[in-house]
Amino acid sequence: MEYQHEQTLAILDHTPATLQALLGGLPTAWTRAAAGDATWSAYDVVGHLLHGEQTDWLPRVRAILAHGEDQPFSAFDRTAMFTESAGKSLETLLEAFAVARTANLATLRGFALTPEKLALKGTHPSLGVVTLSNLLAAWATHDLNHLGQIVEVMAHQYAAAVGPWKTYLGILNRPILTE
Amino acid sequence: MEYQHEQTLAILDHTPATLQALLGGLPTAWTRAAAGDATWSAYDVVGHLLHGEQTDWLPRVRAILAHGEDQPFSAFDRTAMFTESAGKSLETLLEAFAVARTANLATLRGFALTPEKLALKGTHPSLGVVTLSNLLAAWATHDLNHLGQIVEVMAHQYAAAVGPWKTYLGILNRPILTE
Numbered sequence: 001m002e003y004q005h006e007q008t009l010a011i012l013d014h015t016p017a018t019l020q021a022l023l024g025g026l027p028t029a030w031t032r033a034a035a036g037d038a039t040w041s042a043y044d045v046v047g048h049l050l051h052g053e054q055t056d057w058l059p060r061v062r063a064i065l066a067h068g069e070d071q072p073f074s075a076f077d078r079t080a081m082f083t084e085s086a087g088k089s090l091e092t093l094l095e096a097f098a099v100a101r102t103a104n105l106a107t108l109r110g111f112a113l114t115p116e117k118l119a120l121k122g123t124h125p126s127l128g129v130v131t132l133s134n135l136l137a138a139w140a141t142h143d144l145n146h147l148g149q150i151v152e153v154m155a156h157q158y159a160a161a162v163g164p165w166k167t168y169l170g171i172l173n174r175p176i177l178t179e
Numbered sequence: 180m181e182y183q184h185e186q187t188l189a190i191l192d193h194t195p196a197t198l199q200a201l202l203g204g205l206p207t208a209w210t211r212a213a214a215g216d217a218t219w220s221a222y223d224v225v226g227h228l229l230h231g232e233q234t235d236w237l238p239r240v241r242a243i244l245a246h247g248e249d250q251p252f253s254a255f256d257r258t259a260m261f262t263e264s265a266g267k268s269l270e271t272l273l274e275a276f277a278v279a280r281t282a283n284l285a286t287l288r289g290f291a292l293t294p295e296k297l298a299l300k301g302t303h304p305s306l307g308v309v310t311l312s313n314l315l316a317a318w319a320t321h322d323l324n325h326l327g328q329i330v331e332v333m334a335h336q337y338a339a340a341v342g343p344w345k346t347y348l349g350i351l352n353r354p355i356l357t358e
Contacts, residue, residue: 003340007206011333014201021200022193022326027186127343134342141341144334145350147201148327154190155323161182162320163313164306170356171324177349 003133005113011140012105016098018147019046023090031090035156038178042150046093047081049146053100055080057139058107064122064132065111072123108136149177182312184292190319191284195277197326198225202269210269214335217357221329225272226260228325232279234259236318237286243301243311244290251302287315328356 001007023031023042031042040048056076063073085093111117118133155171166172180186202210202221210221219227235255242252264272290296297312334350345351 001208001212001336001340003337004208007208010205011209014203014205017200018197021196024193026189026193029180029183029186030190033180124343127346130342130344133340134344137337137340137342138344138348141334141337141344141348141351144330145348147330148334148350151323151326151330155320155327157180158182158316158320161180161312161316163309163316164303165309165313165317165320167306169317169320169324171327172320175353 003118003137005118005133005136008136008140009105009109011143012101012108015049015143015147016094016101019049019097019150020094022147022150023094028090030154030157033153033157035153035159035176039153039156039176040149040178041153043085043090043093044081045146045150045153046090046097047085047088048078049143050093050097050100051080051084052076052142053097053104057135058104060122060135061108061111061132064120064135065117067122069121069123069129072125075125145177152177182297182316184297184312184315187315187319188284188288190322191280191287194228194322194326195273195280198228198276198329199273201326201329203273207269209333209336212332212336214332214338214355218332218335218355219328219357220332222264222269222272223260224325224329224332225269225276226264226267227257228322229272229276229279230259230263231255231321232276232283236314237283239301239314240287240290240311243299243314244296246301248300248302248308251304254304324356331356 023046034041060073063071113132118131120132121129122132122135124130152171155169156176159166159172162169202225213220213223239252242250292311297310299311300308301311301314303309331350334348335355338345338351341348
């Protein structure tokens, strides 16, 4: 579908509670395990989402509204959570993400973005020219991407335990998401 | 990891609330849309999970405990939801799934499965000999598989809207789950 602002906000609004429902109280055997080199655990993914919420998405919205294409966005460190999350519990990260997302959504709604503003352009440091609606669609889709990554890395913990059922479980039979 | 019964129950226990948090109140543009032939919408997937909960997983547990390998399981109709869900709202399906899962988990816990029972064998109509722990691991992993399918089909609704970001969103750049 084409970009629809209220539907973008709906996805962004649902993610904190979804993460809490999916991961809250789960044993660390599920939440702290990766599935091979370059894969992230559920805990790593939540840290990545939190870091994006604190440093990436909303500052880029502001950059487009303030400067258009003139100033490229700051680069985003996609592995910052490996140091940022150190010593923090998953529950702490989930709570911090929910707080940051709620605040960011309030700010975003406050911008009262019109179709004209959604068509404004910015400059991504690697991808080049993007629109504000591209950015917001990517923010929501990035949530879905990483929810998919979390259930995938957890599913892989049981890749052997399911025995012959592996054949029927598509999530175990394709290249795993690595970031 | 090897099969661990309490950790299997933890996944099964989390799924109803996860589905509710992810999908409850979302616009139908997200929940009713598939992403091409042979793909399922989020609504279709919830109906599939409900049908499995009502007809497949627990009856197979009972079959292993009662008959071992002697009687193959009944086949499972993986597309029954296309008729079973007719006329039902997503909220109705989510609620029915939560009720069925809660009841099934209570029954499962009541079996007080020991390592010896978890090693008992049954016969899958297509896959051949499986253990009870294979079945239970598959039940939990099947939940994760279909949660992954839901976020994937939703992400694909914005495959164009994200513009240049598509490159960075792995969920949009690999074969989609079709069942």
